[in-house]
Amino acid sequence: MTKKVLLAIIILIASYLIFNQVKKLNFSNKYEVGQPIDSLNNVIVFFNGGVGNVVQRNTRDGYNLGLEYQCVEFVKRYYYEHYKHKMPDSYGHAISFYDNNLTDNKINKQRNLTQFSNPSQFKPQIGDLIVMRGTLFNKYGHVAIVSNLFMDKLEIIQQNAGPFSSSRENFELTKNNDKQWEIKNESILGWLRK
DSSP: OOOOHHHHHHHHHHHHHHHHHHOOOOOOOOOTTOOOEEETTEEEEEEEESTEEEEEOOEEEEHHHHHHHHTTHHHHHHHHHOOOEEEEEEEEGGGSSTTOOOOOOETTTTTEEEESSSSSSSSTTTOEEEEEEEOOOOOTTTEEEEEEEEESSSEEESSOOOTTTTTEEEEEEEEOOOOOOEOOOTTTEEEEOO
16 A cells, blocks of 8 residues: 555545544534523424534433434424324434335334325325435434425424524425425435324
């Protein structure tokens, strides 16, 4: 192995390690980690700082709600508190909430929720979980909850959106020629419903 190749490998490894550490930092001077920043039906959204920050595991009555204050922890805590719903598989990253092997309007047995693809014959509803695919900077994906519906858009509420992002975000919602409802965002895989 040449010195240039070895140096390139070292630089790549060092960059990866630095990037993973930077994702844990709180660059916000507006909020502290663990500070309440929003809520839906009296279930609180907490600020997490950097998207890679992990505080501790949150459990209730022996049921795993997830890692504080990650996106998964909020949606599972919301479903647990608001719907009294416990998912059969209480572990997994956000991306694992969506089962790619299911067709539209089928039961996702891991989550005990009905799963819809994006696009779907069925319109998203308030309370649905929105599942987003992983990215180059976040391979674990993201989950959020539909908090409001309008004629041509929907609003989500989310935890751990990043130190500068909002807990609320809007996406365009359309009905295409095939009479399928589509959330206009390539990262959205689909939604799940109680």
